Amino acid sequence: MSFPLPSSVLIDPDQVPEDIREPFLNWLAAQLQGLQSDVPVIYFCTEDTLVPEKPKASAILNRTISQTALFERICDLQRVLIRSEEARLRRMVFGRVPGYGAAPHYSGRGGLLVIGFGGRFLDVMQARQKNVDVIGAFDQRMGEEYLSQRAFDAVILDGAFDDVLENLRCLRRDARFASIPVLAVTGFAGDLPVFYDAGANDVLLAPLSQDMLRQRLATAIRLGKRRRLADRVLAESRKWLMQQLQSGGLKRRDYDNYLNQAAKALSARGLMIWQISLLPDVPPNNNFTGQLAPDLCGTVLSIADATSREEDLVCFVRDLGPVAVLKSERGCERLKSRISAILGHTRL
Secondary structure, three states: OOOOOOOOEEEOHHHOOHHHHHHHHHHHHHHHHOOOOOOOEEEEEOOOOOOOOOOOOOEEEEOOOOHHHHHHHHHHHHHHHHHHHHHHHHHHHHOOOOOOOOOHHHOOOOOEEEEOOOOOHHHHHHHOOOOOOEEEEOOHHHHHHHHHHOOOOEEEEEOOHHHHHHHHHHHHHOOOOOOOOEEEEEOOHHHHHHHHHOOOOEEEEOOOOHHHHHHHHHHHHHHHHHHHHHHHHHHHHHHHHHHHHHHOOEOHHHHHHHHHHHHHHHHOOOOOOEEEEOOOOOOOOOOEOOOOOHHHHHHHHHHHHHHOOOOOEEEEEOEOEEEEEEOOHHHHHHHHHHHHHHHOOOOO
16 A cells, blocks of 8 residues: 655654664665655754754754744745656656757856845855855845846845845745745844744854854755756746647647656655646547637637646647646636636637
């Protein structure tokens, strides 16, 4: 009997007796490595706790984080993994997409962006990995300019409380940077839950040792690289998929292969795919050619593309028509409602 993967593994090292801590964590790492898909590993810590090397941390959080913020962090990590798996699947089924350059904020080898005048820039420079660029920005406006010009794997907000909070909220409101890992720095323990609730991936309570800072930076960068690589593949494949309408559509063989692989990957997480025809009057297996309604096909594809997430597959399939493959029932219902509402008020 198979069971769905856990949504995450939560570890508080200090709650594991010291005499069995290392063998237990080694055993846990081996169990996680043998699973069908990756599972986020979250460590709870205090400002002076170094987390173990195994299992590898997906996130390191202070124990003061609220249950609501913790749930949001788990959902964020789950989505990063699902997007990463989706990117690998599209590369495997469709191959590399030719002729599309990545957006500037996906390009380059990544790095760390420090925004603010908190005075810890040199500490970050010393704690970073040797192949990681560190760039400083005086304020949010300069920071956003840098973020739009090149890739960064994580952002560190280091300044006065009001500045850090406002900068954090601005980043989370901007669709381009909403998912980038953000570390907020503070010298006051009371600020931790506030920054977590505002969307910080990690909150660093100063002063931090170099070893602790190095560990927290490495964890954020590892998550950021995974996010950025998946974002790039999904953004490029999304453009490519939309343009297949002009050349007759995606091959049915490739589409069926994608469906089988996607269903298998999601079923391991206890999830399922939702396939819908974007033209409700056309049965799914009616050998649709699209010749009778090319404008209609383009319209519904555009609506679905604007309404869905990048990890959802929206495309035109030969002999099937315009379809969408979504990862949640809620998204499926939202998309159907959106298409019905727009088509009901649009003259085609």
